[in-house]
Structure formats: C-alpha cells, structure tokens
Amino acid sequence: MFDQKVVDFIIKGDTLKGVITQDGSKIEAAATILATGHSSRDIFYLLHEKNILIEAKPFALGVRAEHPQRLIDTAQYKCDTRGEYLPPASYSLVQQVYNIGVFSFCMCPGGIIAPAATGPNEIVVNGWSPSKRNNPYANSGIVVQVQLADVIKNSKSTDIDSLALLNFQQDVEQKAFESGGGSLKAPAQRMVDFCTNKFSSTLPDCSYLPGINSSDLSMVLPGFIHGALQKAFVEFGKKMKGYYTNEAILVATESRTSSPVRIPRDTATLQHPQIKNLYPCGEGAGYAGGIVSAAMDGERVARSIYQIIATN
Numbered sequence: 001m002f003d004q005k006v007v008d009f010i011i012k013g014d015t016l017k018g019v020i021t022q023d024g025s026k027i028e029a030a031a032t033i034l035a036t037g038h039s040s041r042d043i044f045y046l047l048h049e050k051n052i053l054i055e056a057k058p059f060a061l062g063v064r065a066e067h068p069q070r071l072i073d074t075a076q077y078k079c080d081t082r083g084e085y086l087p088p089a090s091y092s093l094v095q096q097v098y099n100i101g102v103f104s105f106c107m108c109p110g111g112i113i114a115p116a117a118t119g120p121n122e123i124v125v126n127g128w129s130p131s132k133r134n135n136p137y138a139n140s141g142i143v144v145q146v147q148l149a150d151v152i153k154n155s156k157s158t159d160i161d162s163l164a165l166l167n168f169q170q171d172v173e174q175k176a177f178e179s180g181g182g183s184l185k186a187p188a189q190r191m192v193d194f195c196t197n198k199f200s201s202t203l204p205d206c207s208y209l210p211g212i213n214s215s216d217l218s219m220v221l222p223g224f225i226h227g228a229l230q231k232a233f234v235e236f237g238k239k240m241k242g243y244y245t246n247e248a249i250l251v252a253t254e255s256r257t258s259s260p261v262r263i264p265r266d267t268a269t270l271q272h273p274q275i276k277n278l279y280p281c282g283e284g285a286g287y288a289g290g291i292v293s294a295a296m297d298g299e300r301v302a303r304s305i306y307q308i309i310a311t312n
C-alpha cells in the first residue's frame, strides 16, 4: 500500500478525509501529512487544479561548477600539494550582482555530479561526495536567486500564477535537455569561455557519468541568470586565487535547490488554511532545506497532530 503514488485527495467540505493512490485504493485518515518533496510536480498540479491555495516561492537556479580538486586544495591550503592528513578542501562563495544574490550551494569536495531529473525531456544535475571524498573533482552548485518579480520582468507571458516559478524552472530544464542533445547528456561550457561568450571547442574530463555536450549555456539559462553568473565567476576568481579558470567546467542545470512552490499552513496548527487535516510539511511545501531541517519539520508536524488529536 505504501509504495503507491498519491494521485488524488478525498475532500468533504473543507476537510481532507484521505487520499487515493495510483491503484485506486482509498486511504482514509484523521490527518494527512503532505511531504512529497520539491520535485513532486504532479502534487503541485493536483493542488492547483483543485483550487487548494499554493503560492509561488522564490528559489535559486544556476549551474554546477566542477574544478580539479587539486586546484581547490591549492587555493584553500596555499600549498602546491595537499598533505595526506588534510581532507579535500571545500569552499563557500557569495556575491551580490546588481542586487541579486549568487552563491555556492551544496559544495561537494572529492565529489561527483549526478543526474537528478524526475521527468522525461529534462536535465537536472546535483552533486554528492562519497564518504572518502576521494574523487579527483570538486563540484558545487553556483546559483542565482530567482524571485517572482524577476520572472515577471523577463517573461513574455501574462499568465503568471502560483505555478509561474515551477514553469520557469521546468522551461530551463527542458532547454538543457535540448542543448545536451536530447539524451541524459548535460550541456556544459568551460568557465572562462562561459564568461567571455566563447564556445568551448574542447571540454575537460567531468565526473558526470552520462556525459556532457559542449554548448552555449546562454541558450539554456535566462539572460538575468546567465549575466549574474558571468559577473560572479570573475569576482569569485578575485576572492579565491585559481577559481576562475578554463580548467573548470560548468554543467547545466542546477535547478532543484529548493521548492518553487509554497503550500501555506497555519502557524499554530500547521494545517492548511483552507483544508482541515491537511498538513503541508518538509522541503516541497517550503518549510525545510536539506535532510536535517526536513526531518525536524516532520517531527514538528507530528507533534502538532498529536496535540490536536489528544485534545479533541
């Protein structure tokens, strides 16, 4: 029963009575915790279709930058070779460009760039480090804040609603798919070439296993994101010697940093303001970012449900 996808809600009046799963089963419950993550687009579409209040939520989007780990070690430890007792170095960078924040996200020393799309015809990348952090590469998301106002300003469409940022995110992911060549290959460009608008005639080795395709990333990223990243990489090179280099590669697109949608909830009961017994929770609902905060939000919601049920 629990490996079945939820495909519909059972709602009577203003109260959620339970859910319907893919195989048609009805599961009734006194409380339903909706913690389906930031990539469960079908759930966001379902809420939208049922006129259950959701809101566009700012998130961040950009690329994953990968350097040889030895370059990051040299920049951070200020020595030619990292000694055997030093761990692979990490970094954290942030820059304001025209009042837009650009920052490193989920930096993975000795790590691997991984495919993270959840649907067809999209390219999404993410990163992770094995416990020994012994891969020869250092990768990090380098992402730009995306506010609804930026998307409205840069959009030709007048159809702006609570799914506007989700649609914006998906559009970039689909462009990355086309630019990658229509398979799991990701579009990529060397860092200095990216910043100086040059096509990369060759690409360095990369940890992304499905492969990369040399591309003009200005065709993938919206102009305000591309421009902010170009400026930020140059500034990062001033802050961290050796960072701004054509030995580094940028792989698109890092787009699942957090949820582009918020599911509102009452601050006291944690229930949805319109639908009783519905408890939005975790990263997908917009109340967490990362494993620990998502787990803590789950605990918080469980306590709230216990208190409500115990006092009724």
Ligand SMILES: Cc1cc2nc3c(=O)[nH]c(=O)nc-3n(C[C@H](O)[C@H](O)[C@H](O)COP(=O)(O)OP(=O)(O)OC[C@H]3O[C@@H](n4cnc5c(N)ncnc54)[C@H](O)[C@@H]3O)c2cc1C
Residues within 6 Å of the ligand: 004, 005, 006, 007, 035, 036, 037, 038, 039, 040, 042, 043, 114, 116, 126, 127, 128, 281, 282, 283, 284, 288, 289, 290, 291, 292, 294, 295
């Ligand atoms: C490659 C990678 C590396 C990461 N590394 C880190 C890290 O080092 N540290 C860190 O803090 N975070 C990391 N994260 C992010 C972290 O995984 C998330 O922040 C966290 O898992 C969010 O927890 P959540 O419970 O809100 O959602 P999720 O963990 O996404 O859980 C949502 C669950 O809901 C299920 N679901 C979706 N739709 C439906 C449906 N319709 N019906 C039923 N079930 C559904 C999904 O299958 C999933 O099991 C990483 C993510 C990735 C992809």
